[in-house]
Amino acid sequence: MRLPLSKVWRAFPELDRFDDARCQRYVREAKRESRRSGLLVAALIPLSVFAWMVSVAIAIAIMDMLNSGGVGPGGLGTIVALALYVGTPFVLMLVFLLARDRWLHGAIRSRLNIARCLGCSYSLLGLAPIESESGSHVICPECGKTGELADEMLEQMQELGVIPTP
Numbered sequence: 001m002r003l004p005l006s007k008v009w010r011a012f013p014e015l016d017r018f019d020d021a022r023c024q025r026y027v028r029e030a031k032r033e034s035r036r037s038g039l040l041v042a043a044l045i046p047l048s049v050f051a052w053m054v055s056v057a058i059a060i061a062i063m064d065m066l067n068s069g070g071v072g073p074g075g076l077g078t079i080v081a082l083a084l085y086v087g088t089p090f091v092l093m094l095v096f097l098l099a100r101d102r103w104l105h106g107a108i109r110s111r112l113n114i115a116r117c118l119g120c121s122y123s124l125l126g127l128a129p130i131e132s133e134s135g136s137h138v139i140c141p142e143c144g145k146t147g148e149l150a151d152e153m154l155e156q157m158q159e160l161g162v163i164p165t166p
Contacts, residue, residue, distance in 0.1 A: 009108070033107065
């Protein structure tokens, strides 16, 4: 399991053999490709602000209701209101981080799935391609099947520095 603020690429064993700089470029491209679904995560920011404002209004109402009996400013209403006022931003931040993490995990996973063997689903990312007259291909070390490299897979290998950029 990975913490929400740690390096997201360390959650994928396929990227373990690459250094952090290469993985950062890879994650940046995954983010760029799935920008539309990332907008849904970005929509959580104004929703979070709205939810926090609603919780403040509820906190004030609870404080007025519970403190109306003459208990004073240190009463139960003040404690409940303070808990809502202070606790809500932390809960909303955690929800935002988890949603962002889930989106980013899906974006990277869908990008990694392009570089899989069609026979056994073994990750071919990082294997050096073999050039032939018909184009570039790799041989799966798991099942031995020879597979043509799609343009997307070649781009991924160039981003990670497995093959030089033309």
